[in-house]
Amino acid sequence: MEVKSGPHTDSQIQNLQINYSDSDSEDLDSVEMPPGSNVQGAPVETGVNAFAVEKFVGGDLKSFEKVLNQVAPYFGKTVNSIDNVVDALTPYYAIFARLLGPALSRIEQYKEEVLPGLFGLCLVFFGGHFPATLAAVESFRTFATEKTLSCVHELCHQGRRARLSIEEDNRLDLDKNGIPDVDELGSNERVSRRLLLVLQSTEPEKVNEALKGIAAALTAVVASLRLKLAHTSTLGCNLGSSLSTAVVSSLVPTLESSVDDVYKPWVKHGVAYSCQVIAMSLAWWMQRLLTAVYGGFKGSKICVDSLLRYAQRKGYINDLESVQGDSRVLYGTMVLAGLGISLQVRRGVERMPFPFNLIFMPARISEWLLEFFISHPGVMERIKA
Secondary structure, eight states: OEEOOOSOOHHHHHTOOOOOOTTOOOOGGGOOOOTTOOEEOOOOOSTHHHHHHHHHHHHHHHHHHHHHHHHHHHHHHHHHHHHHHHHHHHHHHHHHHHHHHHHHHHHHHTHHHHHHHHHHHHHHHHGGGOHHHHHHHHHHHHHSHHHHHHHHHHHHHHHHHHHHHHHHHHTOOTTOSSSOGGGGSOHHHHHHHHHHHHHHHSOHHHHHHHHHHHHHHHHHHHHHHHHHTHHHHHHHHHHHHHHHHHHHHHHHHHHHHTSOTTTHHHHHHHHHHHHHHHHHHHHHHHHHHHHHHHHHHHHHHHHHHHHHHHHHHTTSOSOHHHHHTOHHHHHHHHHHHHHHHHHHHHHOTTOOOTTHHHHTHHHHHHHHHHHHHHHOTHHHHHHHO
16 A cells, blocks of 8 residues: 555554455455545555465465364374284284295395286286276386386385384484383374374475376376276266167166156156166176286286296207297197186176185286276376376
């Protein structure tokens, strides 16, 4: 506000007061100046606007603080429950690691042959369960391998820094009473303390860049998946339209005559929607079946090649290329592929027996997430932004 000198006095200027209350919504432009003051209209740059902004932000912060206070006890209980589960499983993890250690060290010697072979066997017998995941692996190898690996490496590095800070804090005993300070805190204070340690020990710029890199790579993978699996959605929509056209004309009159009047307007739409769901499920079943066939042949080829490389390394064969072209090897590859495809078709490409449903739980979660991102592409765009 620019004030020019005039016939008014300082006491007249002091009479200009703008009072704010919680229910006040008066606009600044409507404030009238005292008579005799020569004031040029201009936006107020200091004082009043600063107070208004502070008042607005302060209210939001108080609301946010209230929400945090309500959520903090449940969040603290969840963290404590996870800590208790981890503490209970730690001894079993040590036993499992001790028993599995010799096998892992032996596999490490032949990882170039054993790991691809195991992956090939998984494709042969379970490839039909993961069409989106397998397509994502192929897209990832094509578009985003190096960038994503560097970002994951950076996040792992930041995570190790945070873990070391938490471990060091867990050993602190500043009051010298024999009990670590963190164990004397409540659940809410412990969560706040650990969150503060994580924020202090990590570098926000590097974490942000790594997360953006991973989001960008995942966006590229999802876009590629949408192109690869577009025929599945198109087939489901076309099947649903054809099925609903045939079913609505024949089934809707019968259903409308058997329901109350209040439900009759919904019968046609309910039948059409049910046809769309059935058709889309059928389209995805066909996609899983195609993936099972592809995975059977692809996985058997990978498995047999890994077995031949292992045999060459052990000195059982000399010329690998001549053996790979042998008819008996080709027949064995076809038999293995047919066995895997037939087992998947017999049990159903959507059913996984125990205990493999638990072993492949991470891959199943990945499959669910990919299907969600394919159906909701705007989510990844908001994460990337």
